[in-house]
Amino acid sequence: MSFAIAIDGPAASGKGTIARALAVYFGFHHLDTGLLYRATGVRGGDPVQAAQSLTAEDLTRDDLRSAGAGQAASRVAAIPEVRAALFDFQRRFAAREPGAVLDGRDIGTVICPDAEVKLYVIASDEIRAQRRAAELGADPAEMLLQLQERDRRDSERATAPLRPADDAVVLDTSDLAIDQAIAIAIEIVDKAWNRRLL
Ligand code: CDP
Ligand code: CDP
Numbered sequence: 001m002s003f004a005i006a007i008d009g010p011a012a013s014g015k016g017t018i019a020r021a022l023a024v025y026f027g028f029h030h031l032d033t034g035l036l037y038r039a040t041g042v043r044g045g046d047p048v049q050a051a052q053s054l055t056a057e058d059l060t061r062d063d064l065r066s067a068g069a070g071q072a073a074s075r076v077a078a079i080p081e082v083r084a085a086l087f088d089f090q091r092r093f094a095a096r097e098p099g100a101v102l103d104g105r106d107i108g109t110v111i112c113p114d115a116e117v118k119l120y121v122i123a124s125d126e127i128r129a130q131r132r133a134a135e136l137g138a139d140p141a142e143m144l145l146q147l148q149e150r151d152r153r154d155s156e157r158a159t160a161p162l163r164p165a166d167d168a169v170v171l172d173t174s175d176l177a178i179d180q181a182i183a184i185a186i187e188i189v190d191k192a193w194n195r196r197l198l
Contacts, residue, residue: 003028003099003196004114005189006107009121010154010162011070011147012132014173014181018121019103021182022189029096033104033111034073036086038064041072051076051085067136067146074150077105078157087111105154108165117192119185120164123174 005028007019016032023030036051039058043050050058063069076082083106090111094100102111108118123131129144136143154162164170169188173181 005101006115007103012128013121015103028099037073038069047076048081051082080159106160118168120168
């Protein structure tokens with residue numbers, strides 16, 4: 001019986017860092033679903049066709065982490081047919097044994113509505129911009145505008161908008177060091193794991 005952990009939240013909130021750490025700690029598989037949309041966005045041409053034919057090579061391109069790839073991702077992510085093309089792969093991944101951690105925008109609401117654990121990771125706009133700017137060597141003020149634009153697009157789209165699932169635990173990492181955020185997440189997963197064993 002597999003165990004799915006859904007981690008959603010706005011850009012640069014700390015989802016990926018927490019998801020990776022949980023996967024290592026529990027020995028689970030990890031999928032950064034944002035990479036699917038980034039790879040689709042940077043491929044160019046017809047985005048639906050791109051999403052339908054993503055290869056391992058597309059998912060390991062060096063430029064996927066750039067701010068430009070993030071913007072391209074959020075544009076193609078608003079197209080329902082793009083999301084539909086990526087749905088089955090994510091569902092199958094979530095069912096992998098012994099468990100899987102997926103991070104994105106719609107994991108708890110659309111991809112894994114029955115996930116054993118749902119986290120919704122947030123942090124203030126300014127802190128998220130600072131963190132992402134430090135990561136990319138970019139200007140924090142410019143990064144703030146970019147993240148806000150992307151969050152707005154992700155929240156306002158009609159299909160699978162960014163929002164917490166009703167049963168998600170909200171984790172605000174604004175004032176948390178990475179290790180503290182990870183420790184809280186591990187505790188939440190541990191509790192859910194033990195509950196299931198009862
Ligand atoms: O996956 P997501 O875009 O939500 O964020 P991330 O890539 O996990 O985190 C963005 C940046 O913030 C990374 O450089 C993390 O190391 C950093 N971070 C942090 O400084 N403090 C935290 N509590 C979480 C993440
Ligand atoms: O790491 P960060 O939070 O900056 O972005 P990401 O997770 O790599 O996602 C890039 C873009 O892909 C997001 O702004 C969304 O538009 C889209 N996305 C989505 O729509 N659904 C997902 N499950 C994951 C990403």
